Amino acid sequence: MGKLEIDYCGVKFRNPIVTASGTFGFGYEYNDYVPLEEYGGFAAKGLTRKERAGNKPPRIAETPYGILNSVGLQNPGVETFAKYIMPELAKTFDTNVIANMSGNTIEEYAEMAEILSETDVALIEMNISCPNVKHGGLAFGTNAAVVEELTREVQKRCKKPLVVKLSPNVTDITEIAKAAEAGGADGVSLINTLLGMKIDINTRRPILANNMGGLSGPAVKPVAVRMVHQVYNAVKIPIIGMGGVASGADVIEFMIAGAKLVALGTAMFAKPDLILDVKREINEYMDRFNIDDINDIIGTVELN
Amino acid sequence: MKKVYKCELVSKTELCPGIFDFVVKAPEISETAEIGQFLHIDCGGKTLLRRPISICDFGEGYVRFAFQVKGEGTRELAKFEVGDMIDMMGPLGHGFKMTPGEKAVVIGGGIGVFPVLGLARETDSAVFLGFRNKDLVIMEDDFKAVNDNVTICTDDGSYGYDGFAIAAMGEYLLENKVDMIYCCGPTPMLKAVKQIAEYRNIPCQLSLEERMGCGIGACLTCVCKTTGKGMAEHKQVCTCGPVFDAKEVVF
Ligand SMILES: Cc1cc2nc3c(=O)[nH]c(=O)nc-3n(C[C@H](O)[C@H](O)[C@H](O)COP(=O)(O)OP(=O)(O)OC[C@H]3O[C@@H](n4cnc5c(N)ncnc54)[C@H](O)[C@@H]3O)c2cc1C
Ligand SMILES: Cc1cc2nc3c(=O)[nH]c(=O)nc-3n(C[C@H](O)[C@H](O)[C@H](O)COP(=O)(O)O)c2cc1C
Ligand code: FES
Numbered sequence: 001m002g003k004l005e006i007d008y009c010g011v012k013f014r015n016p017i018v019t020a021s022g023t024f025g026f027g028y029e030y031n032d033y034v035p036l037e038e039y040g041g042f043a044a045k046g047l048t049r050k051e052r053a054g055n056k057p058p059r060i061a062e063t064p065y066g067i068l069n070s071v072g073l074q075n076p077g078v079e080t081f082a083k084y085i086m087p088e089l090a091k092t093f094d095t096n097v098i099a100n101m102s103g104n105t106i107e108e109y110a111e112m113a114e115i116l117s118e119t120d121v122a123l124i125e126m127n128i129s130c131p132n133v134k135h136g137g138l139a140f141g142t143n144a145a146v147v148e149e150l151t152r153e154v155q156k157r158c159k160k161p162l163v164v165k166l167s168p169n170v171t172d173i174t175e176i177a178k179a180a181e182a183g184g185a186d187g188v189s190l191i192n193t194l195l196g197m198k199i200d201i202n203t204r205r206p207i208l209a210n211n212m213g214g215l216s217g218p219a220v221k222p223v224a225v226r227m228v229h230q231v232y233n234a235v236k237i238p239i240i241g242m243g244g245v246a247s248g249a250d251v252i253e254f255m256i257a258g259a260k261l262v263a264l265g266t267a268m269f270a271k272p273d274l275i276l277d278v279k280r281e282i283n284e285y286m287d288r289f290n291i292d293d294i295n296d297i298i299g300t301v302e303l304n
Numbered sequence: 305m306k307k308v309y310k311c312e313l314v315s316k317t318e319l320c321p322g323i324f325d326f327v328v329k330a331p332e333i334s335e336t337a338e339i340g341q342f343l344h345i346d347c348g349g350k351t352l353l354r355r356p357i358s359i360c361d362f363g364e365g366y367v368r369f370a371f372q373v374k375g376e377g378t379r380e381l382a383k384f385e386v387g388d389m390i391d392m393m394g395p396l397g398h399g400f401k402m403t404p405g406e407k408a409v410v411i412g413g414g415i416g417v418f419p420v421l422g423l424a425r426e427t428d429s430a431v432f433l434g435f436r437n438k439d440l441v442i443m444e445d446d447f448k449a450v451n452d453n454v455t456i457c458t459d460d461g462s463y464g465y466d467g468f469a470i471a472a473m474g475e476y477l478l479e480n481k482v483d484m485i486y487c488c489g490p491t492p493m494l495k496a497v498k499q500i501a502e503y504r505n506i507p508c509q510l511s512l513e514e515r516m517g518c519g520i521g522a523c524l525t526c527v528c529k530t531t532g533k534g535m536a537e538h539k540q541v542c543t544c545g546p547v548f549d550a551k552e553v554v555f
Contacts, residue, residue: 025522029543032306032520045524053537058515060525062353067517071524076535207515217352269517270346270354272393273308 002286003293004279006040008238008261009161009186011122013040013096016294017251017278020242020265021046021100021125021165022071023216026085027093033272038279040261041096044081044089046127047116048101049108051077061198061207066219066244067266068196070210073102078112086119096122100165106150110157117159124160125240126151129167129192141167141192144179151183163187163240166231168194168220173227174234181235188231189240189263191224217266218244225257232258232299246274248281258299309333310389314366319442322373323415324382326390331365333394339422340399340488340511340547343369344519346391349380356516356542358419358488359395367394370418370443396519397546400509402427406483410451411473411497413489417443419511423486425450430476434469434489438462470496477504484508491555498550508550514541529554 004015014037019030021043027036036042054074061068076085078101089097099121103109109126116124128150129141140146147164155162164180166173168191177188193214198207206212224243231239241259245251246267254262268274282294291297311328319325333343337359344354355377361368373382384390400423402408408429412420417433424431424447431454435441441463447454456464457472465472470493473485477500487497488511501508517523521543530539530552539545539552 023518023523025524029518029520029522033308034305051534053535054524054527056529057525057527057538059527060353060515060517060523062351064350065352067353069517069523069525074524074527074535074538266352266517269519269523270352271308272306272518272520 002283002291004282006260006295008240009123009163011096011161013261015040015279016255016261017275018096018098018240018261018263019043019268020263021098021127023265023268027089027097030268030272031093034275036093036095038275039095041098041122043098043100043125043263044085045075046073046100046102047075047078047081047112048073049078049103049112051075051080056209058207058209059213061213063196063198063215064219066215066217067269068198068208068213068215069193070208070213072210078115082115082119086121090120098123098125098163100125100127102127106153109150109154113154113158113162117157121160123163123187124158125163125165125189126154127165127192129165129169141176142170144175147176148179148183151180151185155184161186163189165192166190166227167192168223168227168243174230177231177235181237185237187238187240188235189242190231191220191227191243194220194223216243218246220244221250225253228254228259229257229301248278248285251278251282252285252297255294255297256299256301258301260298306393307332308391308393310391311367313384313386313388313390316384316386319370320440323370323442324373325360325368325370326384327366327368328390328392329365330367330392333367333392334362334365337362337367337395338399339402339426340419341395341397342546343367343392343394344396344516345381347377347380348383349376351377351380353377353517354393354519355381356396356513356519358511358546360418360421370415372415393519397542398544400486400511400547403483407481408484408486409473409476409482411469411485411487411489411493413469413493414440416489416493416511417447419488420486421446421450424454427486429453430480430482431455432457432469432473432476434459434493436460469493470500473497474500477506482506487511495555498553498555501550509547510550510553511547512541512545512553516542518542
């Protein structure tokens with residue numbers, strides 16, 4: 001069996017498999033199916049400065065090989081997380097916790113980074129791309145100059161590795177990735193969901209109460225792989241890849257494209273024990289190709 | 305540790321066109337199930353998400369559930385044949401909370417009658433089951449075998465009580481004092497039952513439906529609106545429910 005350990009921004013991950021924020025709660029639910037120690041780490045539910053009730057239901061719709069969601073960042077707020085949830089997670093589980101935060105202003109993001117820096121989280125993932133919050137996410141995530149300034153200001157008050165989570169809803173994702181890097185980001189993660197819509201033709205109404213939502217699941221995977229590949233070639237900071245990962249082969253594909261860590265998300269809704277299959281498949285792959293260290297495959301795509 | 309189970313289909317019956325009654329061999333699920341909990345079923349085909357289906361009955365290593373073909377998922381589910389293995393998670397969620405010795409009303413509408421069969425058996429209750437018309441009446445024998453106060457109602461009067469189950473229940477409540485109302489059915493029925501229960505000051509439990517992702521509380525897609533404040537304004541139907549105290553639910 002080859003070596004699976006990964007160093008990401010100076011943090012040790014037992015293996016390259018993590019989870020995508022918002023798909024994994026605060027870890028407890030999935031720990032009932034597979035111990036969290038099986039993962040390299042996990043991303044907790046996206047946090048905001050103050051608690052949020054989120055959007056009206058229905059919040060989910062199935063689409064071909066994907067889902068749309070419009071949860072709208074329902075969460076208990078960063079202070080509750082820092083004070084009550086994170087200490088409990090640190091006591092209970094021996095794994096890396098990635099905190100994920102979304103803000104409305106640069107100041108809000110910076111305050112959250114400061115609060116999270118005082119906790120045991122391993123990384124802080126800054127979501128600049130959530131499409132579900134009015135006035136929020138998208139405006140930040142789609143403008144390179146704003147991303148650079150935001151990252152710089154937040155980094156000043158952030159004592160943990162700062163990972164900027166990129167939106168795929170942009171013309172050129174490498175520009176945004178470069179802006180994050182220029183602003184001092186320690187890493188980038190991608191992709192967040194693609195803005196989508198589903199209409200019930202009988203009622204002529206969208207299924208989601210919010211009308212639009214974020215597309216995730218296997219349907220977005222080729223887009224995500226392409227973007228990881230492009231970003232890998234554009235920046236030096238390490239990448240967390242995600243978007244439709246549903247198997248060990250998918251994890252390998254994202255790593256070959258350039259991801260150092262790879263997150264499972266939507267696919268776990270159907271398979272809460274997916275991590276076990278994924279790890280088995282990765283080990284089989286490494287045996288088959290005589291790979292001693294998983295790090296050796298990162299960014300090794302050979303273009304035609 | 306909880307698990308995903310592969311359960312053998314041992315009996316398949318079409319109760320009326322498009323409504324199927326399945327029994328699967330599922331010892332682990334059967335052992336811990338409660339009335340009102342649900343299964344999260346991988347229907348196969350091109351579906352990505354599982355489909356939530358209530359447990360109708362359980363015991364001795366078997367679990368029974370019944371469903372109506374609505375779209376892609378339930379259409380695929382209906383294709384399973386006896387001997388096939390069905391992939392499912394469960395039992396999930398919180399079921400009905402019964403109190404020994406209570407006098408109850410059990411009311412179900414349409415496919416909402418399946419999850420309340422156990423209540424009809426386990427409680428001292430009057431049961432009201434509503435259907436659109438005579439051809440859609442299902443589970444009559446099952447309910448009558450376990451409870452001797454069952455009223456079948458049809459909206460068009462083609463069978464049994466002529467009118468909504470809620471009307472029949474309303475008449476019953478004029479004459480009888482009950483400690484609890486249990487309800488599972490379409491949203492208009494749930495709303496009406498909640499109103500009646502509040503008007504008469506009778507505790508009431510409702511089984512809700514919402515579109516789901518994970519089924520285990522992690523994704524926050526399946527929420528319903530409640531009287532809670534802040535984040536608790538929206539609660540997961542999959543883990544806080546599907547059965548809720550009617551007072552807590554906001555329609
Ligand atoms: C807790 C719970 C218990 C249920 N118990 C039963 C039961 O015992 N018998 C039964 O026939 N039906 C039951 N339902 C409804 C059943 O889940 C839906 O009819 C089914 O998911 C429809 O799937 P589909 O692919 O056939 O339809 P589609 O419309 O093609 O489904 C598309 C998506 O919407 C979701 N969806 C559509 N309608 C509903 C609905 N009413 N509730 C939840 N999700 C929906 C599907 O799960 C799927 O993700 C229950 C629902 C819940 C939440
Ligand atoms: C229900 C749901 C909730 C999500 N919530 C968040 C969130 O709070 N913050 C965030 O950065 N991304 C969120 N995402 C995006 C995921 O983290 C991930 O980027 C995306 O779903 C693509 O991966 P997947 O296809 O494997 O799910 C959410 C996705 C889903 C499906
Ligand atoms: S379905 Fe995921 S929280 Fe209920």
